[in-house]
Amino acid sequence: MKSHTRYLTFEVPARMDFVNITGTVADEVNKSGVQEGLCLVNAMHITASVFINDDEPGLHADYKRWLEKLAPFSASPDVYHHNRTGEDNGDAHHKRQVMGREVVVAITEGRLDFGPWEQIFYGEFDGGRRKRVLVKLIGD
Amino acid sequence: MKSHTRYLTFEVPARMDFVNITGTVADEVNKSGVQEGLCLVNAMHITASVFINDDEPGLHADYKRWLEKLAPFSASPDVYHHNRTGEDNGDAHHKRQVMGREVVVAITEGRLDFGPWEQIFYGEFDGGRRKRVLVKLIGD
Amino acid sequence: MKSHTRYLTFEVPARMDFVNITGTVADEVNKSGVQEGLCLVNAMHITASVFINDDEPGLHADYKRWLEKLAPFSASPDVYHHNRTGEDNGDAHHKRQVMGREVVVAITEGRLDFGPWEQIFYGEFDGGRRKRVLVKLIGD
Numbered sequence: 579m580k581s582h583t584r585y586l587t588f589e590v591p592a593r594m595d596f597v598n599i600t601g602t603v604a605d606e607v608n609k610s611g612v613q614e615g616l617c618l619v620n621a622m623h624i625t626a627s628v629f630i631n632d633d634e635p636g637l638h639a640d641y642k643r644w645l646e647k648l649a650p651f652s653a654s655p656d657v658y659h660h661n662r663t664g665e666d667n668g669d670a671h672h673k674r675q676v677m678g679r680e681v682v683v684a685i686t687e688g689r690l691d692f693g694p695w696e697q698i699f700y701g702e703f704d705g706g707r708r709k710r711v712l713v714k715l716i717g718d
Numbered sequence: 719m720k721s722h723t724r725y726l727t728f729e730v731p732a733r734m735d736f737v738n739i740t741g742t743v744a745d746e747v748n749k750s751g752v753q754e755g756l757c758l759v760n761a762m763h764i765t766a767s768v769f770i771n772d773d774e775p776g777l778h779a780d781y782k783r784w785l786e787k788l789a790p791f792s793a794s795p796d797v798y799h800h801n802r803t804g805e806d807n808g809d810a811h812h813k814r815q816v817m818g819r820e821v822v823v824a825i826t827e828g829r830l831d832f833g834p835w836e837q838i839f840y841g842e843f844d845g846g847r848r849k850r851v852l853v854k855l856i857g858d
Numbered sequence: 859m860k861s862h863t864r865y866l867t868f869e870v871p872a873r874m875d876f877v878n879i880t881g882t883v884a885d886e887v888n889k890s891g892v893q894e895g896l897c898l899v900n901a902m903h904i905t906a907s908v909f910i911n912d913d914e915p916g917l918h919a920d921y922k923r924w925l926e927k928l929a930p931f932s933a934s935p936d937v938y939h940h941n942r943t944g945e946d947n948g949d950a951h952h953k954r955q956v957m958g959r960e961v962v963v964a965i966t967e968g969r970l971d972f973g974p975w976e977q978i979f980y981g982e983f984d985g986g987r988r989k990r991v992l993v994k995l996i997g998d
Binding site: 719754755756769770771772774775777779780788817818821824826831833834835836 | 859861863896898900901902903904928929935938939940941942943948951952954955956958959960962989990992994996
């Protein structure tokens, strides 16, 4: 069994934004030499997500408005008790749960086994900090 | 290490509906010959989900009402900017995020290692189109 | 390829609560002898979750209020048709979908490959019952 590990680093200027990382992950699949296996891609920080959806700017604007409605930003420690710690990112911990921490993608014949529109995104909900994403492949 | 890949095809008539695919996935586990490993099942389309929950019609009706409340259908490009592309499925991309893209299931002694009520569902949020689900097994 | 399977049992007194299981999962990683691989941790019951986030009591209080707002408890079979079965846990099946069923964690150099704040939680949404969590490792 082969394995391959890579840490990607991001520093997203906006508080909330989505970065297409499909090409970077595909490069790691190539480097791994894995032909048949599984590829895990996960945020290593708990106010960020990795998710798969469409690379369409209108949809990304929709997601941002929707997440802001489901878990609005507030720095107040009365709105988010988490902010009593001195942080102001209580909302980001909620947005991340909706969008998810990780994706697992099949590797078939040496490639990400994707449907026609699947693209992998890093989702940032508390930007302006350096954060990491883990890419881990196992297989033959 | 063994691996096994299968593509399932669905064309669900209703806009939103859930299809129990547990038996089909279990058949693929049998065919794979994997005794100890992992089984990934994921929607290959970004307006559909694969999730695990109860096969109970009342619950499925509840999920449909709830998802419609969290991300209501609207064809308007003002409500979902995604619909400016000519699509009317902005809501479906949101419903899919709540229910998730994929499940990973343990294979133990050649079987899906499930609790008493776990069942795997294909979740369709923009029906009337042919879509695929990927089943990928790796293990020994 | 090595594999390792362990079933954890919980009986959480509160209806909704979160239990940090990171140490228990790390012990299983050690016992497995896996140096490079993947670790699946999933709830085996459909009114419970396994998720990764911060071990911070304020955040956990926030999550509980938020989930109660997104999917409020009601024993009424009119509010949740699922409760027509005689259960009163319709809400719990919804809360579990928001928080997720499972996590997949990379194993690198024999350890859970985690960012600085990542902790694994069992999330209970219909407590007072014995329930199980599955830990499955595969790798070399």
